[in-house]
Amino acid sequence: MSNVKRVAVTGAAGQIGYSLLPLIANGGIFGPNVKVQLQLLEVTPVLNALNGVRMELEDCAFPLLHGVVCTDDPKVAFKDADLCLLVGSKPRGPGMERKDLLQDNGKIFIGQGRAIAEAAGPDVRVVVVGNPCNTNCLIAMKNAKGVPAERFTAMTRLDQNRAKAQLALKAGAHWSDVKNVIIWGNHSNTQYPDWHHATIGGKAAAQAVNDDAWLQGPFLKTVQERGKAIIEARGKSSALSAAQAAVDHAKSLYTVHTAADSVALCVYSDGSYGTPEGIVSGFPCTTDGKGNWKIVPGLAMNEFSKQKAAITWKELLDEREMVKDLLG
Ligand code: NAD
Ligand code: LMR
Numbered sequence: 001m002s003n004v005k006r007v008a009v010t011g012a013a014g015q016i017g018y019s020l021l022p023l024i025a026n027g028g029i030f031g032p033n034v035k036v037q038l039q040l041l042e043v044t045p046v047l048n049a050l051n052g053v054r055m056e057l058e059d060c061a062f063p064l065l066h067g068v069v070c071t072d073d074p075k076v077a078f079k080d081a082d083l084c085l086l087v088g089s090k091p092r093g094p095g096m097e098r099k100d101l102l103q104d105n106g107k108i109f110i111g112q113g114r115a116i117a118e119a120a121g122p123d124v125r126v127v128v129v130g131n132p133c134n135t136n137c138l139i140a141m142k143n144a145k146g147v148p149a150e151r152f153t154a155m156t157r158l159d160q161n162r163a164k165a166q167l168a169l170k171a172g173a174h175w176s177d178v179k180n181v182i183i184w185g186n187h188s189n190t191q192y193p194d195w196h197h198a199t200i201g202g203k204a205a206a207q208a209v210n211d212d213a214w215l216q217g218p219f220l221k222t223v224q225e226r227g228k229a230i231i232e233a234r235g236k237s238s239a240l241s242a243a244q245a246a247v248d249h250a251k252s253l254y255t256v257h258t259a260a261d262s263v264a265l266c267v268y269s270d271g272s273y274g275t276p277e278g279i280v281s282g283f284p285c286t287t288d289g290k291g292n293w294k295i296v297p298g299l300a301m302n303e304f305s306k307q308k309a310a311i312t313w314k315e316l317l318d319e320r321e322m323v324k325d326l327l328g
Contacts (some may be wrong), residue, residue, distance in 0.1 A: 004034075004035045005083065006080055008078050008120075010088030014087065015077060016239045018116075018245055020085070021040075024099070029247055029251045036066060039078070071156060079119070084126045091236070099322075101132060102132055106135065106139055109130075109143070110140075110326055126247055128140060135323055137153065142326075155266065159187060173200050180197050180199055181264070183282040184305075185315070186315050189225055190312040193224070195219070196300075196302065252287050255289050256287060256289040257286050263284075264283075267283055268284045273299075274310075279316040283296070
């Protein structure tokens with residue numbers, strides 16, 4: 001089994017799970033030469049549906065898929081896991097903000113953090129997708145005694161992908177030409193998608209777009225409210241794009257990213273850029289290809305950026321206060 005990566009996915013029978021599992025089984029995270037074992041967690045009443053997902057995975061005959069474990073026991077799901085994707089939790093519905101989910105979802109991450117500490121592999125990495133993902137990540141991290149905080153990240157990659165797409169569409173470019181958009185703060189409508197260091201085809205994004213009013217207004221709002229727009233259109237929250245972003249995020253940890261093409265990760269704050277310490281906040285990060293990240297140092301932030309960042313950091317402090325009894 002040593003050449004097989006064990007990937008635990010929680011909420012695996014949910015809508016993100018249904019898009020995510022084939023991407024992982026097809027080598028989307030560890031590449032075309034690494035076999036994967038999927039270790040799938042669901043709540044007990046959903047095990048039958050999960051078994052249906054297992055049947056479908058078998059029926060795909062993915063060359064890289066080594067095995068599928070289905071369980072309602074977190075310790076079985078996380079056993080020796082190299083990577084845990086924590087998706088399982090309620091999504092919001094129309095008229096809700098993501099932080100309204102904290103009451104119901106926050107407590108899930110206490111038990112899962114503990115189970116990761118007890119059962120996961122010695123080099124585990126944990127990616128939190130379930131909302132509100134920053135603060136859920138903080139809960140899991142604080143309850144996973146003995147697992148270093150750096151192993152935990154939460155997902156703003158979807159916001160970064162959304163920001164890249166909006167910039168490309170406006171500039172008449174392709175989204176793959178857009179680099180270095182930063183997502184500061186919370187995966188919520190206070191997030192700050194910062195274009196000031198972004199490039200489009202090697203040119204400063206502000207120059208390529210040539211419309212500051214659009215950048216400061218409609219661009220920001222579209223990215224901040226994109227999740228809500230999808231819920232209004234689909235009646236359900238994003239799943240296909242969320243699954244792709246989760247794979248992009250996890251793959252970024254195992255590939256090298258330099259400061260010229262930084263990745264959006266929410267990580268435990270060390271106070272960089274004036275971010276309050278002890279929250280899980282979005283930063284521009286480099287990665288070393290071995291599962292490790294660093295916050296990109298030394299980027300300039302103008303007054304506009306400082307003001308926007310302060311709003312989203314404050315929200316993360318408020319969320320932390322709301323869950324202070326869950327932090328282990
Ligand atoms: P869903 O309701 O379709 O699926 C969630 C699944 O989780 C369900 O099958 C449910 O049974 C399962 N579940 C609930 N509690 C669990 C537990 N304790 N252990 C294991 N499984 C559990 O929801 P979805 O659309 O797949 O979304 C899942 C989460 O991801 C939501 O919180 C959603 O808001 C969030 N999300 C985050 C992002 C992001 O960018 N960070 C993007 C999209 C969705
Ligand atoms: C998203 O950004 O699409 C997700 O976080 C789902 C949501 O609640 O908006």
